[in-house]
Amino acid sequence: MIYKNYRRLLIFIFSALLGLLSSLTMPAWSNFSSLHANAASPLELAREGEQRYNAGELEAAAKLWEAAAEAYEKVGDRDGMTKSLINKSQALQDLGLYPKACNTLLQAFAIQNPNCSQIQIEQLQKNLAQKSDSLSLTQAIGLHSLGDVLRRQGLLQKSQEILQLSLSSIGESAEKSGVLVSLGNTERILGNQIRDRWDYDVVTDIIDRKSVVDALGPYNQAVNYYIQATKVASAPPIPKIQAQLNQFQLLLEMKRWWSEQTQRRIASWARFSESKLIQRGKDFLSGLELQLSQDAQALQNQILPNLATLAPSRAAIYAQINFADSLMQSGQINQVEPLLENALQQSRTLQSRRTETYALGYLGKLYDKQGQLNRAIKLTQQALILAQEQDISGDAREITYLWQSQLGSLLRKQGDPKGAIAAYTAAFNILQSLRSDLNANNQDVQFDFLQEVKPVYLELADLLLKSNLTDKELNSLMVSNSIINREKSENKNSQKRLELARQVIESLQLAELDNFFQDPCSETANVALQIDNIDANAAVIYPIVLPERLEVILSVPGKPLQQVVVPISEQEVNETLDRLYDNLDNLSINNSARNILSTSNPNPQELKENLQTLLPIFGEVYNWLIKPFEAELDPKQIKNLVFVLNGRLQRVPIAALYDGQNYLIEKYGIALVPSLQLLAPQQLEKKQLKVLAAGVSEQIKVQGQFFAALVNVPKELDQIQQTFPASEKLLNQEFTIKTIQKQLKSNFPVIHLATHGLFSSNPQKNFIITGDGQSISINELSALLKEPGTTIELLVLSACETATGDERAVLGLAGMAVRSGARSTLATLWPVGDASTAQFMGQFYEDLKKPEAKQADALRKAQLSLLESLKLNPPFEELQNLPPHPYYWASYVLVGNWQ
Incomplete structure (x- = not known):
């Protein structure tokens, strides 16, 4: 041979x-x-x-x-x-x-x-x-x-x-080019992580400084590797063109992301007539887009002739499909069809079924963009059949998912909602099965969450909420983990439809939590939990923001699910919530409450005007979420409202929703949950309750940064020890990682940390400060609290704050609690003065001590005590005849188990 x-x-x-x-x-x-x-x-x-x-x-x-x-x-x-x-x-x-x-x-x-x-x-x-x-x-x-x-x-x-x-x-072997491409791919995902974990202020600062260099910074190393890969003299053509294709796609993605972010800031600045900032934003975006467009065009001019020289192979076919998809993303659809037709022909010549399914599916995508729905549907169905033929042991689920999702979108456009629901349900079930794979650390199935995963959940929920499916059709959907309480209503058909939609939204919350932490951080209940199984005196509210409307589902124990449609678009919802954030907590807006109150001598008139602007916005959100259900939410039965929030709603202080006379907290206790399926519902055992209370009161320097003294922390810790004598107090130098670790062996159900800290989407920015000048990361804290033998019922993060403008930070709080084994977390959305914090915490623990009090009850009473003291003693005379400003009291949120 x-x-x-x-x-x-x-x-x-x-x-x-x-x-x-x-x-x-x-x-x-x-x-x-x-x-x-x-x-x-x-x-x-x-x-x-x-x-x-x-x-x-x-x-x-x-x-x-x-x-x-x-x-x-x-x-x-x-x-x-x-x-x-x-x-x-x-x-x-x-x-x-x-x-x-x-x-x-x-x-x-x-x-x-x-x-x-x-x-x-x-x-x-x-x-x-x-x-x-x-x-x-x-x-x-x-x-x-x-x-x-x-x-x-x-x-x-x-x-x-x-x-x-x-x-x-x-x-200098021929394989060097391929290694460089792989390094570029890894660096690109690392760059995505850096970018996606920037909070609102970091992005705003880059735009304000017009720093194109900083905007592109997370991807410098990826681009360098891709460029190096094209210069390896001995390399074959495939890795070189692969590097060019990946760089081209990266340039398009950066352009899209920065355009969205800059337009959002410009909209905020326009509301406050910040003409200089608006111009800086426009200058930044035009400069960045010019650079990226020039680089992308130069690459495109190289890719086209290079593709033409490739001999038919699976690698060459994938390269053509990749380039075709990038051209579609950039709006150049006139160049796409020849590429995909050639890829399809080569796939059939080589008898490569996998490449053929991709070529067919992307041709379907192209015809969709061209408005040729029938052709698009036919090709997508062919791609789907091919993918399913290969799915022998579940190994082609990710391909099947893509075409089921695409088919759902096409059938909806064609006016076939039942067919669309069937296709989206199939895609949903694949995503649910892939979630179990994530538990085996198979994370490549974490699709682009915002672009590819979230829309499947929302589209399916959207279609279910306005569908008129028969009982038989609903039963045939077989949504994963679907257990419907068929005795809940006389109108069984309507209830099944709403119950399926509710479960889809619950699953979306879990998927988002997994995506946030890049691993499935929690075991879920193996049944679809309902409020009836958890708390007879609580109601759950699910707001679902859809492109053309806001849907709200209400779940009250012992009653049918209720559905309300609010005729307001996603764009209008987001603009309203952005206005709320701008006026409340946006550091880049001069007249936000945070900026007014952070000055040494706040202007009372500015604060009054700020409150008069905020109250109607809180009223508008109240009208969306609460007003339609006022008759059902009888305070005699319903004591607590539990919200399952998504997107920009996650940063809204729900307690401050306003009905024109009272804040929501004046009627109900409030809790946030990422999903009922994450709850281990049980009431806090009050007998012999003890708290591990640790805090830092002195000014402290950590990694060159000074953190101000929290002079009221000793009082806060003393109050806890007086309320629960079996508690342990660790102040300043006594509060270290080692002492916490040692004390946790005594099994404290409540951990109270009164120190500086921050929670955001960025794990590197998630920390709390200990008394010996060290910082504990959230991962370290989670590991610490998950020591064998410890069961944390409640984790209280006093003086810590969630990152400004970071919509996913509350999700991070919830996930961190779940990861650490804590059943619930009490924290703040923005910084609160340590004097009012000490008052708040004293009242919170006094009420928590009462035998029948739930955590949400204690939180409510503590917030009401702040409200009452502000009514009796307003900080400024100008505020006398107005409700107390939410910035003083509404920051506190309870995430997780509220009982």
Whole structure:
């Protein structure tokens, strides 16, 4: 048998989920040369595996390479075995089986009992780093593949480090370009994380300074790697064009994101006639778009001729589809059809079913954009059938999901709501099944949440809420985890429809929480919980913001679900909530309450005008969420209102909703929950209740930053100890990570932390300060509170605040509590003076002590005590005849279990 002395070109697999081409180096060899005369059998297995892989038969390829690896091992050919295992791992990656792919790679590196744990990865990294100068090309390629797997599992830092090690040991071989593309892909996702965790003020500051450099900063390293990848002289054409395609798509994404963010700021500034800021925003955006457009056009001019030179292959097909999708995103649809038709033809010539389903699906997307609905539907259905044919063991769910979702959208446009509901339900069920995979740390199925996942939930809820499906049609939907209480109403059909919609919204909340933390941070109840099962004196309100209307579902114990339609568009809702934020807490607006009250000598007239502006806005939100249900919310039965909020509603201080005479807190207790399914509903055990109360009262310097003294903290902690004598107090230097850890062994059900801290979407910005000048990150705090044997019922974060303008920070609070095992969290949306905090907390714990008091009751009474004292002693004479300003008292929120 003649062995050809060449290496196979790199194989690149399209990732529709991340919008990237993921550079992969497998199968790495068509030449399995061996010193052993009896090695023909393993060689034949390896080559047949390659043939099956090239034909798109991935499972068969993986099994053949596994058999080849075993055969090579028997004849003592370690190199042949390693190559076969690396190739097997590639097939597993393509199937989406990333944990298995990772274990296979560790096996290739001779790791015993591989389980892809962080310890094993770090040990391998340490061992290979010590001999990086002498690593073989086989090992370098194995590291490249491992770096790709780790990225898909969300382990971005490790992916980056492993790929750097691969790069340093791969030399100037043809594979260097592929490693650089992979590094670019990892850096791009790291850049997304940095950008998405900027709070409102950081983005505003970049726009205000017109700093294009800072705006593009998170992606500098990704762009550098992509550019380097195109300059590797020995590289084949595919990795070079892959780098160009990924960079092109990144430029388009940055342009879209910054346009949305800048237009939002300009709208805020326009409300306050901030002409200078408006002009700065426009200047920033025009400068940034000019630079990005020029760079994108230059790349586009290179990509088109480069694509034309590629020989037909799966990699070339994916490259054409990737480019076609980018052109559609940039509005250049006139150039798309030839690319996709060519990709489809090549797929059929090569008999590649997977590439064919993508080509058909994206052609459907193109015809949708051109208004050719019938053609779009037909092609999407063909793509879906092909995807389902390949979904032998659930390994093509992500492809199936894409086309079910697209089909739902198309059928809705065509005026077939029943067909659209069926398609969206199928997509929804796939997303629910993929959520269970996330628990196995398979994070590549975390689609672009805002662009691809959230719309499926909202579209399905939208269609269900206005559908007139029959009983049989509703039963046939079989929504995941759907248990409907059929005895709840005489109008069973209507109740099923609303119950399904409610469950979809609950699932959206869970999906958003998973996406926020980049892992499923919570176990959920295995049934669809309803308020009847939790609290007979509470009602749950689900506001659902849809493009053309606001829907609100009310769940009251023992009564049918109720639905109200508010005829207001999503744009109007967001504009109203932005006005509320601008006037209340926006640091970039001079006359926001936060800026007025942060000065040493606040202007009473400005504060009065601010309150007179805010009250009608709080009234408007009250009219949306509460007024339609006033007759149902009898305060004699309903004591607490529980809100499941999403989007910009999450940063609204719900307690301050205003009916024209009273604030909502004056009628009901208020709690926020991300989802009823996350609750472990039970009332706080008051007998022998004790609190671990820790705080910092002195001015403290942490990492060069000074934090002001909180002089009322000792009083706050003393009050807690007087109320609950079994409590433990840790003040200033006594409050350290070690002392907290030691005290937690005594099992305190309530943890009270009175210190500086911040909660935001950015884990690096989430911290609390200890008395020895250290900062504890949220992850560290969560781990600390989750020590074996500890059960935290309530975590109180006094003096901490949630990040300004960060709509997902409250979600972070909820998730942090869930992750740490705390059933609920009490925190503030904005900074509160420590004198009023001490008063508030004293009252809160006094009421919490009462045998029948729920946490929401105690919170309500503490807020009412602040309200009453402000009514009796207003801070300024000008405010005498007005309700107390919400900024003084409405910041406190209870997230999670309210009982």
